[in-house]
Amino acid sequence: MEITKTPKQNEIKRDWIVLDAKGKVFGRLIAEVATILRGKHKPIYTPNFDCGDFVIIINAKEVQFNGFNKLEDKKYFTHSGYFGSTKSKTLAEMLEKQPEKLYRLAVRGMLPKTKLGRAMLKKLKVYTSDSHPHTAQVADSKKA
Template sequence: MNITKMAKANEIKRDWIVLDAEGKIFGRLVAEVATLLRGKHKPCYTPNIDCGDFVVIINAPKAKFSGVKLEDKEYFTHSGYFGSTKSKTLKEMLEKHPEKLYKLAVRGMLPKTKLGRTMIKKLKVYCDGNHPHSAQVSK
């Protein structure tokens, strides 16, 4: 009888994966990042254990968007006070805070639990081609 082996937290081996966003479609890249953070690409995937890898995204503002999303898509924030709703377009977010944009998109694809909050901490986003995690990345 074959029994499915469940992974344990101390048996998980995490890798460092570097993804270059230059010239890639934003949505497809973010979907791939969510899969890597969750660990669904590994044969030892267990839904209730964080078995994903660390992901480093470089050249974040150079991703491609289709259509007129850059001008039309808006992100809203609300502090909780009356009349405090603020909005920014995708273009403004990409220019000023690309790290926030990527984390917001990936967070929507992860579980909305403590497990999802620990997974999103393994995502590192950088605007240029340099990152301080070169020692961890295996070549």
């Protein structure tokens, strides 16, 4: 009888994958990022532990959106917990001022809502330009 071998946390090799957001559709890019962070692209994928890779997104502001007037119509809300403290920002404002937060919110919705999902989200790095400080890690891994 064959037994399925589950790898241990120290046996998992994590790669650093660089994704260029220039000209890509936002939703499709985020779905790809969530798949890589969870590790579903690997043959050793197990849903109960983190086996995903690190993801670096460059050129975050130059992504495209499908949909008529989505940049003006879609809103993101924040609430501090006090009465009347609800604030909203449009997608265009978020993309201009806080693209890192926009990407994190989108990816967080596609990951598990547990400690495991929060650990996976820490492996996402978002930068608005071509340069990033992870060149040493990426040199050993593959580029996408």
